[in-house]
Amino acid sequence: MNDQTKTQAQARNDWWKGGVIYQIYPRSFQDSDGDGIGDLNGITRRLDYIASLGVDAIWISPFFTSPMKDFGYDVSDYCDIDPMFGTLGDFDAMLAKAHRLGLKVMIDLVLSHTSDEHPWFQESRASRDNPKSEWYVWSDPKPDGTPPNNWLSIFGGPAWQWDARRQQYYLHNFLVAQPDLNFHCEEVQDALLDVARFWLDRGVDGFRLDTINFYVHDKELRSNPALPLEERNDRTAPQVNPYNHQNHLYSKSQPENIAFLERLRALTDEYEGRTMLGEVGESQRGLEILGEYTRGEHRVHMCYAFEFLENRRAIASWVVETFEKLGEVAPDGWACWAFSNHDVRRHATRWDLSDAANRAYVMLMMAMRGSACLYQGEELGLHEADVPYEALQDPYGKEFWPEFKGRDGCRTPMVWQAQDEFAGFTTSDSPWLPISPAQAEWAVDRLEEDPGSLLHHYRRAVALRHDHPALARGDQDGLTCDGELLTFTRTDGEEEIFCAFNLGDTAAHMTLPEGSWTPLAGVMSDLEAGVMDLPGWGYVIAKREGE
Template identity: 60%
Template sequence: MNNNPWWKGGIIYQIYPRSYMDSNGDGIGDLPGITSKLDYIASLGVDAIWLSPFFKSPMKDFGYDVSDYCDVDPMFGTLDDFKALVARAHELGLKVMIDQVLSHTSDQHPWFTESRSNRTNPKADWYVWADPKPDGTAPNNWLSIFGGSSWQWDTQRQQYYLHNFLTSQPDLNFHNPEVFQANLDNMRFWLDLGVDGFRLDTVNLYYHSAGLQDNPPHPEGTPYINSVDASNPYVRQTHQYDLSQPENLNFLKAMRDLLNEYDDRSMVGEIGVDHTDPLQRMAEYTAGGDKLHMAYTFDLLSPEHSADYFRRVMTTFKANAGDAWPCWASSNHDVKRSATRWGEQEDPNQFPLVSMAMLMSLRGSVCLYQGEELGLPEADVPFEALQDPYGIEFWPEYTGRDGCRTPMVWNADQGAGFSEAKPWLPVDPRHLALSVETQEQQNDSMLHKMRQFIQWRQQQPALIKGDMELVEETGEAFIFTRQSDEQSLLVAINMTGTELTVPYSGAIKAVLTGHGFSGRYEHGAIVLPPYQALFAEV
């Protein structure tokens, strides 16, 4: 089926380069390693890949602290390796999206080295600098997502600089037009190399309030921000002045104008830690056709996964969406894998598949995280092996992000086929039995079933681009319709271990097959065995 534009309803496969495939035996994944596995990714039937950062970096936050936006870190290879990756992906019909970490740089970026040298240099205002209060304390009460104040004293400038993450990740000052333009120029560099789009890290953190007002406390009795662990003091504030500022929209429009200069390019933004409803922000940032093409929030990256919760999320989004287009994800490199976060009490062989089918049946595009096609659970990483500074800081109440970042398991050997050397993070022994090689040899494996479902889904116009209407009063079953000009489908999902029977009075033309699920329609009712789904033309 011709899907134009490709991103609308597309499936994007996220790759964490450090952990995908090591080609040179140093224990760390790299770009040539990814290129060697592109045939496997294409066999899944996805539309695109998204590469987490591979730019030059001191790796204090594993690439999300960029020291050169326009080059590849030697750890991952060279620019020529990247060009070869893009060429091979395009040969296989895969689009290539790359991360852009624009809100902050590494403190080792030449821009910051110049900016901190004095208060009069050409880049003096490229970062967010502020004088201390008369008593020497920080300019305001803003907090870092990684713990403590978001202000760090710099002895060279005798001022504080802002950092929403690590102290080694100073925030850029987007109020400066030169910073605004420099980031667009960095994006143009990669567009000219042939990338098909961008995933934009922390897309609502580009601007801060120029007035540096204190944030108010988070109201008692209201939910904590769902993308930050509740043990983190960051959740105690309503982040009214340090993120999601109105000026952000101007930069999103400028990025869209840039991409419009090229054919068939796309952007997906990450919206997190918002003090308002993030679904409203997602709608605001993607509506109108002049900002982001699509965005995702942490609403499906939370522990909640009941049918009632999904209905609330979809109802809230629709109430605000207009023509906005979401991109849904249930796992990524920052959160506990959904097979554990949602499925810890469920059947590990059946639950991951039906949860992925649910995700890929929603109105919107989809990000699948490497290993989700295998049903990988969250890895157990002992404290002494932790690499994530976030996890080390908040251990043991919060164990960090390393458990979802462990190496991809290609075979059941000790090194998982990932590397001939000791991997940068340990392979969880439970993952070995779920390796690609093992599952390829099992006809009823999660991998085969995922491949079957994806390839079936990619032929259903209603699931690609159709509108969505919830069927209410369906209890633990999550039931909705998807309607396009070519097709109208009823989708019924049972993510529980109990058989569900739901009366349905609507007309059903035909129950579809070929997707691998065994839901039935009998005597005016939808019958869903445990962890099963039904797809029917209506």
């Protein structure tokens, strides 16, 4: 194999590095059979649309067999498809079409916990001496009958549930119906590696790893210390949740987790061009964990923390602070950035963005160093839908209503057709979540007809990233802010690209670096002068001439 061939092979294997991933929430993407719930055949039907965006891959939230108490994140069979989504044959057909269109397919593996209806848990809870008795986290009560420690569930209340059969508590970091697996048991790790191999053999291109830092708990079950009031934030859980009152030193993010990640990476590396994307759920040291988990060549390929998924807008100073911290704690790691996903309010609402601001932020996403995740509907400019309590499905929202309305507002069905009563999502008159009439003006068919729409702007932004290696995977230097003016340079070999973003409403004065520059996107005039006033939410992306 010559050097050129090796370089080409490496590029194929490293497609994820700087890649753009489109997240699909399958219940809400496209219903193909009229039951009001999206499915795999619906995804297959819409793959041409996704490919037209220019993205590299899709990430599909869970579609495994499940009682759906947490809408697929409570798995009862890792190696089969829930009937509401279709069959393994439907998955294979979807996968094949995606590959024909040049799209990679990543699936959402939920390894930290299962459903309480999973056969593994049914056997484990049956007695204290069965073959799977240690597959979950069990503990005797304290002498007074209370749980073994103070750990809390993200979904509210203690993280321990009494089980009368074993007369012990079991751990659940999420719903009571989502018992945590015991990663200190090697047989559990082996079984989960078998699950990963099942899907790799089937041809998936990678995994999004749910709650990757929750896999391993402190073996001694030590209580978490209190978190000082001034350090509390809502990155991992809403402020109304007492989960934020603890520093979760022992209930998650244990050092033993890395050994399992290295086993999972070794398995993944047996297959060409596969990748892993980890979700780091941590409010205090998310970037540090990202650095730990992506360090070197033997752990996870990339991770995302919640810096740009939280309520505070990504103002210029916050972007600089985030990247400076990332450089300190993850100098050789790789981040994947997202502004929206299925767990947080849509960023158009969360940050109260105008159309111009939406355009600036997606171009910033495509210019920043790291990989990128886009969440279905953000390319349309969808705002958070208003879901009334009587239509609420999310158990998280029901627990903390009305101060926290849950995640249903970002999970309502995709709007495909402006004039259709159910937005082209379903033929059912009872979709699983209501379709927001206010979102109709952003329907795909309407935006497709307007060359100046946000949808076409997203396409241009993604294309710009792919056209310039410096934007996709190059170095990032000179990151500075002056008020709301954010500037930095991306370089790859001889290609140098200067980026400037005004992340505010008022004009900002800007001076270009010395040299001659060719505009690539944004404000196209006045580059020769070397100075300009960038309007509110204006930006310049320019390439140094002669390179």
